[in-house]
Amino acid sequence: MELDELKQAWAQYDEKLSTHLKLNEELLKSINFEKLSHALRKPLNLELLNVVIQFFAVLMVVVFTIRLMNETPYLLAGTISALVCASSLILSSVKASLFHRLLNYHESITGFQTGFARLKILIARLRKIEFVLAGLIGITLFPLMIKAVADVDLLGNLTIIIPGILLVMGTGYAIGSWLNIFIYDKGLEDAERFLGIIKEFGEEARQ
Secondary structure (H helix, E strand, C coil): CCHHHHHHHHHHHHHHHHHHHHHHHHHHHHHHHHHHHHHHHHHHHHHHHHHHHHHHHHHHHHHHHHHCCCCHHHHHHHHHHHHHHHHHHHHHHHHHHHHHHHHCCCCCHHHHHHHHHHHHHHHHHHHHHHHHHHHHHHHHHHHHHHHHHHCCCCCCCHHHHHHHHHHHHHHHHHHHHHHHHHHHHHHHHHHHHHHHHHHHHHHHHHC
């Protein structure tokens, strides 16, 4: 084989190899984008679940409050509980909207990374507020439900209501912490890791 033919054959081989490597790179990017989307859907689904729960909680609280509106302590407890549940619903709706926007973001990786970082900061800030809201829900909703369902006046009996509220809040915080650590935060950590891999692919491709 003459030198020119050898060079031509080598050039064709090099071109096929480059095309093959590019296809593999795009495939790896696609796979990691799918993993990224799957990871983000974990916290998104929890936010959507909370939206549904708080929506029905608001309806239930309104019904109970109307039924007990002649009793001032329960009217006050119901009003506070409805406002707190509505606030929780709004916060989860905002976060779910931002998650959904990220999942449908198809522009630059840098833009996606910026939006993801902002969302993480927002989540960290709102979590402190949601921690307080969860406590208020336990304090106000628990006695209201017991009164409306079983006609037991817990607000007039501190020896029962305090342990009851502590039990409800403790259980709620335990479940919430488990969901945050093993599902919500795990989803964010996985998404950040896959995002880093995708970014590395992009940087290598430009070199």
